[in-house]
Amino acid sequence: xxxxxxxxxxxxxxxxxxxxxxxxxxxxxxxxxxxxxxxxxxxxxxxxxxxxxxxxxxxxxxxxxxxxxxxxxxxxxxxxxxxxxxxxxxxxxxxxxxxxxxxxxxxxxxxxxxxxxxxxxxxxxxxxxxxxxxxxxxxxxxxxxxxxxxxxxxxxxxxxxxxxxxxxxxxxxxxxxxxxxxxxxxxxxxxxxxxxxxxxxxxxxxxxxxxxxxxxxxxxxxxxxxxxxxxxxxxxxxxxxxxxxxxxxxxxxxxxxxxxxxxxxxxxxxxxxxxxxxxxxxxxxxxxxxxxxxxxxxxxxxxxxxxxxxxxxx
Amino acid sequence: xxxxxxxxxxxxxxxxxxxxxxxxxxxxxxxxxxxxxxxxxxxxxxxxxxxxxxxxxxxxxxxxxxxxxxxxxxxxxxxxxxxxxxxxxxxxxxxxxxxxxxxxxxxxxxxxxxxxxxxxxxxxxxxxxxxxxxxxxxxxxxxxxxxxxxxxxxxxxxxxxxxxxxxxxxxxxxxxxxxxxxxxxxxxxxxxxxxxxxxxxxxxxxxxxxxxxxxxxxxxxxxxxxxxxxxxxxxxxxxxxxxxxxxxxxxxxxxxxxxxxxxxxxxxxxxxxxxxxxxxxxxxxxxxxxxxxxxxxxxxxxxxxxxxxxxxxx
Numbered sequence: 001x002x003x004x005x006x007x008x009x010x011x012x013x014x015x016x017x018x019x020x021x022x023x024x025x026x027x028x029x030x031x032x033x034x035x036x037x038x039x040x041x042x043x044x045x046x047x048x049x050x051x052x053x054x055x056x057x058x059x060x061x062x063x064x065x066x067x068x069x070x071x072x073x074x075x076x077x078x079x080x081x082x083x084x085x086x087x088x089x090x091x092x093x094x095x096x097x098x099x100x101x102x103x104x105x106x107x108x109x110x111x112x113x114x115x116x117x118x119x120x121x122x123x124x125x126x127x128x129x130x131x132x133x134x135x136x137x138x139x140x141x142x143x144x145x146x147x148x149x150x151x152x153x154x155x156x157x158x159x160x161x162x163x164x165x166x167x168x169x170x171x172x173x174x175x176x177x178x179x180x181x182x183x184x185x186x187x188x189x190x191x192x193x194x195x196x197x198x199x200x201x202x203x204x205x206x207x208x209x210x211x212x213x214x215x216x217x218x219x220x221x222x223x224x225x226x227x228x229x230x231x232x233x234x235x236x237x238x239x240x241x242x243x244x245x246x247x248x249x250x251x252x253x254x255x256x257x258x259x260x261x262x263x264x265x266x267x268x269x270x271x272x273x274x275x276x277x278x279x280x281x282x283x284x285x286x287x288x289x290x291x292x293x294x295x296x297x298x299x300x301x302x303x304x305x306x307x308x309x310x311x312x313x314x
Numbered sequence: 315x316x317x318x319x320x321x322x323x324x325x326x327x328x329x330x331x332x333x334x335x336x337x338x339x340x341x342x343x344x345x346x347x348x349x350x351x352x353x354x355x356x357x358x359x360x361x362x363x364x365x366x367x368x369x370x371x372x373x374x375x376x377x378x379x380x381x382x383x384x385x386x387x388x389x390x391x392x393x394x395x396x397x398x399x400x401x402x403x404x405x406x407x408x409x410x411x412x413x414x415x416x417x418x419x420x421x422x423x424x425x426x427x428x429x430x431x432x433x434x435x436x437x438x439x440x441x442x443x444x445x446x447x448x449x450x451x452x453x454x455x456x457x458x459x460x461x462x463x464x465x466x467x468x469x470x471x472x473x474x475x476x477x478x479x480x481x482x483x484x485x486x487x488x489x490x491x492x493x494x495x496x497x498x499x500x501x502x503x504x505x506x507x508x509x510x511x512x513x514x515x516x517x518x519x520x521x522x523x524x525x526x527x528x529x530x531x532x533x534x535x536x537x538x539x540x541x542x543x544x545x546x547x548x549x550x551x552x553x554x555x556x557x558x559x560x561x562x563x564x565x566x567x568x569x570x571x572x573x574x575x576x577x578x579x580x581x582x583x584x585x586x587x588x589x590x591x592x593x594x595x596x597x598x599x600x601x602x603x604x605x606x607x608x609x610x611x612x613x614x615x616x617x618x619x620x621x622x623x624x625x626x627x628x
Contacts, residue, residue, distance in 0.1 A: 123536060124602075144469040152536045155458040155469040157490035157499070158599040162535045165603075176471040185471070185499040188624050221476045222437060222466045230564050250544050252566025285472040288438075289479075310502050 003308060008170040009193030012116060012136055013095060014069050016040035017304055018193030019183075020139075020172060023073020023097060024147065025049035025282065026272035027201040027208040030058040034065030035205040035296035040304075044073045044097055049268065052083040059091045069094060071116075075148075076101025089113045100148060103133035118172065120195075122150020124162040131167045138167055139195050142175030146198050146224065146284035149233040157189070164190025178286040180306020187311055198284040201271075204295045209274030213293050215281055221288030228262075231255050237281040241266065317622065322484040323507030326430060326450055327409060328383050330354035331618055332507030333497075334453075334486060337387020337411060338461065339363035339596065340586035341515040341522040344372040348379030349519040349610035354618075358387045358411055363582065366397040373405045383408060385430075389462075390415025403427045414462060417447035432486065434509075436464020438476040445481045452481055453509050456489030460512050460538065460598035463547040471503070478504025492600040494620020501625055512598040515585075518609045523588030527607050529595055535602030542576075545569050551595040555580065 004010045009018035021028060021036040023046030033043030045062060047055050055072070062070050072093050074084045077100040085106050088096050096110050099120035110117045111134060118137040119130040130138040140163040142156025143149050154162075156175040163171050173191035177183055178199040186194050201208050202216040215237055226235045227245045236242050248258060262280075270279020294302075318324045323332035335342060335350040337360030347357030359376060361369050369386070376384050386407050388398045391414040399420050402410050410424055413434035424431045425448060432451040433444040444452040454477040456470025457463050468476075470489040477485050487505035491497055492513040500508050515522050516530040529551055540549045541559045550556050562572060576594075584593020608616075 125534070125536075142469065142471065144472050153540065154535055154599060155456065155490060156471045157456065157469065157496065158458050158535055158603065161493075161495060162602055176469060179475075181475060181502055181504070182471065185502040188495055188499040188502055190495070220439070221468055221472055222439075226467065249564075250566065252564065285468060288476060289472065 007192060009137065009172060012170055013042050013071075015042050017300065018172075019300060019303065020044060020193060020195040021200040022046070022174065022195050022197035023048060023075075023099070024197050024201050024206075024208075025267055027206045027212075028073075029207045030062035030065060031207065032200060032203070032205045032296065033070050034062050035203075036200065036300070037066045037068040037070045039297045039300040040068075041300055042095065043070045045070070046073050047080075047084045048073070048075045048078055049272075050080075050084075052080050052087055055080075055084055056087050056091065059087065059093060063091075071095030071097055073097040073099065075099050076105055085110065088115065097139065099139075103130045103135055107133045107135055120174070121163075122154060123152050123159065124166040127163045127167050127171070131169050135169065137170045137172055137193075138163065139172045139174050141195070143226065143233070143235075144224075144285040145175035146201075146235050146287075147282040149226065149235055151229070151233060153229075153233070156186075160186060160189040160191060176284065176286055178289050180303050180308070181310045182286075183303060183307045184310035198286050199290055199299065200296070201283065202290055202293050203299055204293060208271050211274030211276050212271050212281055215276050216283055216287045216290050217293060219283070219287035219290075221285055224283050224285045224287050228258060231258075234280070235282065235284060236270070237276075237283050237287060239277055239279075239281065241278050241280065321506060323451065323486060326484055327356050327385075329356050331614065332486075333614060333617065334358060334507060334509040335514040336360070336488065336509050336511035337362060337389075337413070338511050338515050338520075338522075339581055341520045341526075342387075343521045344376035344379055345521065346514060346517070346519045346610065347384050348376050349517075350514065350614070351380045351382040351384045353611045353614040354382075355614055356409070357384045359384070360387050361394070361398045362387070362389045362392055363586075364394075364398075366394050366401055369394075369398055370401050370405065373401065373407060377405075385409030385411055387411040387413065389413050390419055399424065402429065411453065413453075417444045417449055421447045421449055434488070435477075437466050437468055437473065438480040441477045441481050441485070445483050449483065451484045451486055451507075452477065453486045453488050455509070457540065457547070457549075458538075458599040459489035460515075460549050460601075461596040463540065463549055465543070465547060467543075467547070470500075474500060474503040474505060489598065490600055492603050494617050494622070495624045496600075497617060497621045498624035512600050513604055513613065514610070515597065516604055516607050517613055518607060522585050525588030525590050526585050526595055529590050530597055530601045530604050531607060533597070533601035533604075535599055538597050538599045538601050542572060545572075548594070549596065549598060550584070551597050551601060553591055553593075553595065555592050555594065
């Protein structure tokens with residue numbers, strides 16, 4: 001396919017389509033990442049929910065499942081982030097996306113090992129810092145995204161053009177993208193690629209529990225709620241746990257009380273174990289636009305066809 | 315100009331460009347509305363901050379200032395809304411946008427008088443109700459917008475395609491639109507027209523105070539904060555008042571305490587009287603993308619030129 005021959009994101013990563021699967025806790029293992037890469041996109045293994053040994057095994061597995069480029073997403077706030085970085089280097093991973101921390105922390109080290117580095121941000125001010133830190137690309141994610149979110153609360157529609165105006169490195173749009181028209185709109189706003197989360201979490205190859213995938217399909221656009229907004233915002237599908245969290249938060253509960261209530265394994269309980277009542281079903285507002293659980297291959301084919309139709313002037 | 319010859323919003327309102335100025339308290343009087351209409355868009359007089367006599371005078375003034383179509387925006391939650399409706403009918407106003415209330419309340423009555431009716435909503439579910447109520451068009455406004463906002467917190471990027479998928483009447487996109495590329499992206503997501511607020515509030519013809527306009531120009535994308543989120547969210551530029559409101563809200567203050575702190579004339583104090591410290595400077599996240607205070611005519615010319623460049627396939 002030649003329609004993305006001049007696309008800077010495709011050139012940077014050596015991929016066919018400028019479509020990246022987000023690093024989603026408990027959903028994006030080697031199986032999903034390899035499927036995305038085999039379909040012409042860039043699959044990311046999400047290290048956020050993996051202990052070092054598991055990440056090591058998943059990288060090795062992904063290398064078996066695909067000979068196309070793939071990458072690893074590493075949230076720098078995680079307690080294993082340093083080990084994750086070492087494991088990527090040791091295994092010869094070619095692409096690393098970092099998030100939730102300073103882009104200065106590991107970029108130079110990764111680049112010394114010939115690794116292409118992208119970093120995820122919620123504002124143009126931080127996008128500038130990503131470029132200054134020597135990263136090769138920046139992912140700008142709006143507040144509609146699932147999971148952890150910037151405190152700025154900037155929506156994709158305002159964030160993206162501000163980032164496009166600020167940096168010269170390729171900019172990848174995240175937060176709210178789930179189909180061809182939203183990908184086309186992101187390109188109109190200056191993106192050269194898209195990172196898609198929730199839509200990939202609800203594909204057949206995602207390791208999320210079937211109950212989670214069903215909850216995404218059943219959701220409407222108002223289902224994905226944001227909470228913990230004063231500290232580190234999280235967006236998940238409404239359930240008893242989330243509504244109770246919001247109630248506590250709005251009545252002035254301390255961060256200690258809130259974190260105690262949340263506990264340590266809420267997201268695993270929700271996304272991986274399928275407890276839709278008490279678990280944390282991290283997902284974006286786009287859940288309301290997602291109506292099926294396709295294979296990655298079918299989804300990416302449809303995505304590119306619809307994108308080309310929406311964005312005929314490429 | 316023929317580029318919008320088949321556009322349903324242009325046809326409905328009898329205008330040249332599918333560009334509408336929002337009904338903004340203290341900013342959108344006859345002068346701004348007439349300037350927008352004279353430039354080929356649809357100007358709205360914002361009744362929200364007007365007592366009945368003032369609205370009556372402003373409508374009469376607008377009729378003198380333009381022979382093009384213009385309209386009136388009426389928030390139905392306001393205490394004068396019934397009088398506002400009567401004044402529109404009495405003055406032969408041809409177009410009314412209603413908001414913040416049920417679209418069933420006045421639509422039939424307005425249509426009996428031959429008035430074209432649009433209604434503003436924050437979700438697809440409510441957009442459906444607007445269509446069912448017999449309105450001629452629906453405005454879908456995302457949470458990035460300035461002023462009063464839906465409690466759903468839906469961003470424009472997710473809201474708009476969900477509305478496009480739900481209704482058959484023309485859908486007008488609002489919240490985050492400020493230039494040609496954002497207008498083009500809205501069209502990619504299914505909009506047939508755009509309603510622009512903050513960008514018009516910071517034009518020469520707006521009746522907002524110069525201090526307010528300067529504050530919009532000085533803002534970055536993180537400046538416009540949302541608060542009163544549990545009750546009736548409001549988005550305004552950060553200042554001492556807004557930060558104190560958020561602090562109170564997050565420590566669990568009651569709605570009564572919050573409304574007492576806000577008082578009755580905060581928005582007039584900010585937008586109209588120019589007190590940037592204690593006033594409520596209602597504005598959208600797009601404030602961070604606005605860098606000048608043009609005339610309406612210059613802005614609309616540039617908007618349409620940039621739109622055509624971004625959206626070459628129209």
